[in-house]
Each structure stands twice: as C-alpha cells, then as structure tokens.
Amino acid sequence: MKKSSASKAVIIRTIGLEKSYGVGEAVTHALRGVDIAIFRGEFIAILGPSGSGKSTFFNMVGALDGPTKGRVLIDEVDIAQLNAVELAFLRCRKIGYIFQTFNLIRYMTALENVTVPMSFAGVTPEDAHRKGMELLDLVGLADRWQHRPIEMSGGQQQRVAIARALCNNPMILLADEPTGNLDLRTGAEILDIMRTISRERGVTVICATHDLRLLDVCDRMVWIRDGRIGKIEERKNLDIRVGKIGGTK
Amino acid sequence: MKPIEVKDPVRLGPARAFSLSLTSMYYRMTRSAITVLILTLAVAFMSYVLFYGIISNDAKYYASNRLKESRMLGEWISRLTAPDPHQIIFDNIISGNSSAVAEYAAWGRLSDGEMDSLKNICGRLRVFYSYFDAIPRSSRAVLLADSDPMTLAEQLRDPRRFEEFIILTGQLKLQTPMGGRQALWNLVAGDLPRVNELMERIRQGHRSAYSRVQKILDTVSLQEAFVKSDGTFRQVLRDAGFVIPDADAAHLARQAADDISIKRLGMVLEQPEARTAVARIMGITQSDLNLLRCVEWMHTKGRANRIASAIAHYGGREAGLDGKRLRTLAEEHQRTVILQKTVGDEKPYRRAGLFSLPPRTLWLILVSFLVCVVGISNTMLMSVTDRFNEIATMKCLGAMDEFIMVLFVFEAMMQGVVGSAAGVVLGVILSMLRAVAGYGGLVFESLPAVDVLLIALISFVMGIAIAGLAATWPSWTAARLAPMEAMRVE
Numbered sequence: 001m002k003k004s005s006a007s008k009a010v011i012i013r014t015i016g017l018e019k020s021y022g023v024g025e026a027v028t029h030a031l032r033g034v035d036i037a038i039f040r041g042e043f044i045a046i047l048g049p050s051g052s053g054k055s056t057f058f059n060m061v062g063a064l065d066g067p068t069k070g071r072v073l074i075d076e077v078d079i080a081q082l083n084a085v086e087l088a089f090l091r092c093r094k095i096g097y098i099f100q101t102f103n104l105i106r107y108m109t110a111l112e113n114v115t116v117p118m119s120f121a122g123v124t125p126e127d128a129h130r131k132g133m134e135l136l137d138l139v140g141l142a143d144r145w146q147h148r149p150i151e152m153s154g155g156q157q158q159r160v161a162i163a164r165a166l167c168n169n170p171m172i173l174l175a176d177e178p179t180g181n182l183d184l185r186t187g188a189e190i191l192d193i194m195r196t197i198s199r200e201r202g203v204t205v206i207c208a209t210h211d212l213r214l215l216d217v218c219d220r221m222v223w224i225r226d227g228r229i230g231k232i233e234e235r236k237n238l239d240i241r242v243g244k245i246g247g248t249k
Numbered sequence: 250m251k252p253i254e255v256k257d258p259v260r261l262g263p264a265r266a267f268s269l270s271l272t273s274m275y276y277r278m279t280r281s282a283i284t285v286l287i288l289t290l291a292v293a294f295m296s297y298v299l300f301y302g303i304i305s306n307d308a309k310y311y312a313s314n315r316l317k318e319s320r321m322l323g324e325w326i327s328r329l330t331a332p333d334p335h336q337i338i339f340d341n342i343i344s345g346n347s348s349a350v351a352e353y354a355a356w357g358r359l360s361d362g363e364m365d366s367l368k369n370i371c372g373r374l375r376v377f378y379s380y381f382d383a384i385p386r387s388s389r390a391v392l393l394a395d396s397d398p399m400t401l402a403e404q405l406r407d408p409r410r411f412e413e414f415i416i417l418t419g420q421l422k423l424q425t426p427m428g429g430r431q432a433l434w435n436l437v438a439g440d441l442p443r444v445n446e447l448m449e450r451i452r453q454g455h456r457s458a459y460s461r462v463q464k465i466l467d468t469v470s471l472q473e474a475f476v477k478s479d480g481t482f483r484q485v486l487r488d489a490g491f492v493i494p495d496a497d498a499a500h501l502a503r504q505a506a507d508d509i510s511i512k513r514l515g516m517v518l519e520q521p522e523a524r525t526a527v528a529r530i531m532g533i534t535q536s537d538l539n540l541l542r543c544v545e546w547m548h549t550k551g552r553a554n555r556i557a558s559a560i561a562h563y564g565g566r567e568a569g570l571d572g573k574r575l576r577t578l579a580e581e582h583q584r585t586v587i588l589q590k591t592v593g594d595e596k597p598y599r600r601a602g603l604f605s606l607p608p609r610t611l612w613l614i615l616v617s618f619l620v621c622v623v624g625i626s627n628t629m630l631m632s633v634t635d636r637f638n639e640i641a642t643m644k645c646l647g648a649m650d651e652f653i654m655v656l657f658v659f660e661a662m663m664q665g666v667v668g669s670a671a672g673v674v675l676g677v678i679l680s681m682l683r684a685v686a687g688y689g690g691l692v693f694e695s696l697p698a699v700d701v702l703l704i705a706l707i708s709f710v711m712g713i714a715i716a717g718l719a720a721t722w723p724s725w726t727a728a729r730l731a732p733m734e735a736m737r738v739e
Binding site for chain 2 (some may be wrong): 059065066084085086087088089091092093097104105107108112116117119120121122124133148164168241
C-alpha cells in the first residue's frame with residue numbers, strides 16, 4: 001500500500017513546543033515542551049483529559065496560533081517564518097480543518113460552504129461547483145447541497161465541514177474533537193468517513209479527541225498530560241476491543 | 250531553513266467579493282435592515298441639521314431684506330420730514346455707509362478735511378464708548394450712574410465732573426479711557442464740541458434740503474408724490490440731494506399707494522355708520538373695531554368683498570377701496586407679519602458659502618456630525634463583533650486579512666449607500682416640513698436649491714464614507730487576530 005512506502009517521510013515535526021497564555025501570576029502553561037514527528041499518511045489520535053493541552057497542540061500544528069517557544073515544522077518549513085501570504089496559502093492548500101462546532105458559514109448553502117476555500121485558491125466557479133458536488137457525494141450529502149447549516153443536523157453539518165476541508169486536496173487533515181458535539185451513532189459515521197479518507201487518499205489525519213472509539217481507527221495514539229507527551233503507542237501493539245453501537249456493524 | 254513554495258497565492262476577485270457580501274446581507278436581512286435603519290437615522294439627523302441650518306438662515310436673510318424694502322417708504326418719509334439725529338449720523342459714519350457720508354458732506358458743505366476729522370473723532374468716540382463694554386458690570390454702574398456713555402461724554406466737559414470721573418476710575422483701579430487723562434480731556438472738551446458743531450451743520454443742511462422739497466410739494470402729500478413717482482418729483486429730490494435708486498422707485502410707489510389706501514380706509518371707518526356696518530360684518534362690537542383688526546380680518550375674497558360693499562356708500566368707492574384692493578392690503582399686511590416673525594430677534598446673517606453659517610448653527614452641525622459618527626461606528630462595531638466566528642473560519646479556510654476587510658468594508662458601504670440615500674431624503678423632508686411650519690410659503694421664495702442639492706450630495710457621500718471607515722477599524726482588528734484567538738472571542 002502507498003502508506004507503508006510513505007510512512008518514513010516526516011510531515012510534521014515539533015521541537016520543544018511551548019505555549020502559555022496570560023501574563024504575570026495569571027500565566028498558564030498549556031504546553032511545556034512537546035517533541036513529536038508525524039509521518040506522511042498517518043492517522044494520529046491525540047488523547048488526553050480536558051485542559052491537558054491537546055487543543056492547544058492542535059492549534060499550533062495547524063498554524064492557527066503561534067507558539068511561545070519552540071518550533072513547528074510542516075513539510076520541513078518552520079511556520080513561524082511564514083508571512084501572511086504564505087500562511088494563507090498553507091491554510092488554504094495544505095491543511096484541512098474540522099472543528100468540534102463545525103464552523104460552517106451560516107448564510108451559505110452546503111455547496112457554497114464547500115466552494116469558499118476553492119474560490120480563495122483561484123479555482124473557477126464551474127470547476128469548484130463540480131468538485132464541490134463530488135465531495136458532497138463522497139460524504140453522502142449530494143442531495144442536500146442547497147441546504148443551509150441551520151437546516152441540517154449536526155452530523156450532516158460535520159460532513160459538510162469534512163467535504164470543505166478536503167476541497168483543495170490538503171496533505172493534512174486536522175480535526176479537533178470532530179465527534180464531540182454528536183451522538184454516538186453519527187459520531188461513528190463521521191469516524192468512518194475519516195478513516196476512509198485517510199486510507200484512500202493518503203491524507204495525514206491528526207485528530208484530537210476524547211472518543212475512545214478512535215483507537216480502533218488510528219495508527220498511533222499520543223497521550224498528552226499536563227502539556228507534555230505522556231506516552232505514544234502504536235495501534236498494532238494494542239489489544240483493544242471496541243464495543244459495537246446500537247447493534248449495528 | 251526550507252522556504253515554502255507558494256505556487257498560486259490565495260485571491261479574492263471583486264465579483265466573488267460582491268456576491269459573498271450580497272449573500273451575507275441577504276441572509277442576515279433583519280440585521281442588515283437594522284444597520285441600514287440606524288445609518289438612515291444618523292444621516293437623516295445630520296443632513297436635517299445642515300438643511301434646516303441653511304434653509305432657515307436664508308429664509309431669515311431673505312425676509313430681513315424684504316422687510317427692509319417694506320420699510321423703505323417710512324425711511325424716506327422720515328428723511329424728508331426731520332434731520333437725522335446725531336446717533337444715526339454717528340452710526341452711518343462709523344459703518345462707512347458711503348452714500349450717506351456723501352449726502353452728509355453735501356448738506357453740511359463739509360470740506361474733505363472736515364469730513365476726515367469728523368470720521369477720525371467718531372472713531373475715537375467709539376473707542377471711548379466701547380471702553381464701558383470691557384469693564385466689569387459693577388464698575389460700569391458706578392461710572393455711568395444710570396446714564397449712558399454718550400451722555401457721560403457730554404457731561405465730562407465740565408472740569409469738576411471730569412476730575413470726579415478720573416478719581417473714580419482710580420478708585421476702581423481701572424485704566425483711564427483713551428489711554429490717558431490728557432487724551433480723554435482733548436476728546437471730551439475739544440473734539441466732542443467740534444463733532445456736535447459739524448453734525449449740527451449737517452442737520453441744518455438736511456433740514457433746508459427737505460424743506461425745499463416740501464415747498465414744491467405744496468398741497469400734495471409725500472405719499473401721493475411717491476405714488477406718482479414721476480420724473481419731476483425724482484428730479485426735485487435729486488436737486489435737493491436725495492437720490493432714489495431706480496430699483497427702489499417702483500417699490501416706493503406701491504408702498505405709498507398702500508399707505509394712502511390704508512389711511513383712507515381709516516378715514517372711512519371714522520364715520521359712525523360705516524363703523525356699525527363693518528363691525529356687524531366682522532361680528533364684533535363697535536368699540537372693539539379698529540383699523541388693524543379690520544385689515545387683519547379681511548384677508549379672504551369673501552370677507553374683503555363684504556367689507557367693500559359695506560363701505561362703498563361711505564366714501565369707499567371714491568377712495569378706490571373695492572374688494573380686490575382691500576384684499577391686497579390685507580395680504581400685504583399678512584406678509585409683513587410673517588416676515589417679522591421669520592426674521593425674529595436675530596441679526597440676519599449673509600452666507601458667503603455653503604458652511605458660512607452663524608457659529609451656533611455650526612456647533613449644532615458639528616455635534617450632529619459627531620452623533621452620526623458615533624452612531625454609525627457603534628453599529629458597525631456590533632455587526633463585526635457579531636461575526637468573529639465567521640472571520641476566524643474564513644481565515645482557517647485561507648482568507649487573507651485583506652479579504653476580510655474587503656468583505657466587511659464593502660458590505661458596510663453598500664449599507665451606507667442605501668442608508669445615506671434614505672437618510673438624505675428623510676432629512677430634506679423633515680427640514681422642509683419644519684421650515685414651512687415656521688416660515689410658511691416664504692421658504693420656497695428663498696430656497697437655496699443649489700446649496701440644498703450640494704448638501705444632499707455631501708451628506709450622501711459622508712454617510713457612505715463614515716460607514717466604510719467605521720467598519721474598517723473593527724474588521725481590521727478582527728482580521729489581524731490569529732484564527733483561534735478570534736474564535737475564542739464569543
């Protein structure tokens with residue numbers, strides 16, 4: 001498979017990553033030095049209790065927020081060095097984001113939401129439309145392309161968000177608790193879609209989560225505790241059995 | 250360090266920006282409508298103050314000029330029956346009224362040197378008079394003691410009174426007027442009598458000039474002479490040193506005719522039978538009837554005709570007082586009343602440009618402008634903070650800071666176009682309503698149409714500019730935040 005040959009290439013590397021919020025006595029250290037290398041095509045689960053720093057780590061890796069200390073290298077490029085144009089290019093073309101709160105633009109239809117990043121990337125409206133429909137079809141929402149976020153369920157909105165994240169063929173898909181606001185069954189469906197994308201498209205997926213079902217899906221899991229990496233485990237070394245939901249599967 | 254390879258930078262075309270803004274406004278219709286409404290109100294307020302400022306100023310200025318015209322006959326009659334008092338001569342010389350100064354020179358047979366010294370002394374007298382405006386109120390009361398600066402100046406010629414005055418100013422710790430005791434003494438003891446003498450010469454000349462005119466008039470009254478206002482009468486006046494400008498002759502004739510008609514109506518109403526008849530028509534008792542009331546009452550066609558037919562047998566017909574004439578008199582009177590009401594107590598102000606308005610109006614305009622800016626800024630700030638999450642999402646999708654600015658400022662300006670247009674229209678309507686309510690149809694005669702259009706344009710552009718600028722700052726702040734920081738602001 002493609003993945004095994006590419007697994008040696010490092011796509012994201014963090015070196016001594018630290019992040020603190022606030023100043024003086026009110027300062028909180030969200031990350032206290034994280035060193036990790038993530039390989040191309042990997043499916044990584046980032047686990048940890050609330051407040052452990054996994055969302056902060058997610059933001060650092062996704063170039064959504066700058067580190068206080070240390071470096072983040074994406075495809076061997078230090079993101080602290082990038083100017084506004086390069087940063088926008090990175091966010092638009094290289095990374096796809098999925099949020100716990102979906103973050104669709106509420107006044108746009110499903111298709112318009114999916115095509116926004118493509119219009120930023122300079123894709124013609126016709127091509128964007130075609131590609132957007134393909135992606136909506138991929139997540140099983142082709143018939144709802146005209147619906148606005150408010151007319152869709154949480155699971156459907158998250159699927160639109162996944163389609164949007166994929167529209168510029170990113171190398172990396174970042175998901176921050178994608179199933180956090182969904183019920184068990186829809187959560188499972190979303191994880192299913194993400195696993196399919198990871199396997200079929202060779203996209204590197206980094207997923208911060210509480211959801212232990214993810215362990216069944218990922219290649220490696222990274223446990224973060226108090227702003228540091230607690231442990232890293234390979235999926236194949238782990239013997240877990242995930243319960244089935246609702247009698248399906 | 251390896252650089253990133255940007256093959257194809259992110260972009261946002263104008264067409265796409267336009268359609269994104271439209272979609273956003275269409276979907277958030279209620280919110281947009283509120284924003285537009287606030288914009289409308291703000292611009293309406295600002296333009297209303299501006300419109301009303303110039304409309305009412307021009308109406309007042311226009312009315313004061315018309316009023317001056319309507320007083321022309323009275324002024325001429327007083328000039329042809331009594332010499333100008335010292336006060337008026339003084340005012341005319343100080344204000345540099347050149348035609349009056351020329352007349353004075355002719356009447357008083359003043360040489361150029363005498364006229365110059367008269368001007369010079371009047372100037373210094375004014376300095377002396379204004380000394381009393383500059384000192385504290387209590388000191389003024391002590392120094393003037395119920396009198397006025399002019400009378401005081403006359404009194405100071407008495408050396409004892411002069412000494413008292415100098416001592417008083419010393420006790421009050423004031424400077425001596427005119428910069429010193431000697432200068433003051435020269436003014437009151439030397440110059441003031443000289444001025445009085447020159448002014449008396451002018452008055453004497455004036456008196457003989459109009460008596461020459463009156464001699465020629467013989468049996469005809471001044472008013473009748475003015476009604477004719479033919480070449481001979483004007484020539485007589487010119488020979489005596491009074492020049493009627495061509496533009497005023499027609500006015501004077503009409504006013505004199507009205508004056509005569511009113512007098513005749515008064516004479517008719519002095520007859521008891523005519524009084525009874527008119528009082529019955531007006532529905533009041535005879536004792537309540539007077540000329541003014543009658544003139545006020547007969548302003549409609551029906552009323553004027555009824556009065557005319559009632560007084561026809563008592564000399565009304567001979568006097569030419571038919572219904573039409575009476576109604577004209579009533580309308581003329583009404584108009585004068587409206588003009589007086591319009592002018593009010595304020596000094597009429599002649600605008601030299603669009604914003605050369607009295608300071609009070611300018612203050613009001615400034616305040617309304619600030620209210621407009623604050624109102625619009627607040628609305629824009631709210632509509633941006635409302636959408637922080639959207640901004641953060643857009644940035645995650647690869648939007649540059651500028652894209653967000655463009656979208657928001659563009660949207661704000663489109664709202665500005667609609668809001669400002671509506672606001673200007675509302676402002677015009679409101680200011681015209683108020684002006685018409687206050688000054689009546691006069692407003693349309695004095696309406697500075699070009700200036701109103703200019704102000705409409707200025708307010709419109711300002712509304713759009715303020716909306717755009719007001720959206721710039723908050724959207725710039727929001728756009729520069731890192732996406733996650735913006736998303737945290739809820």
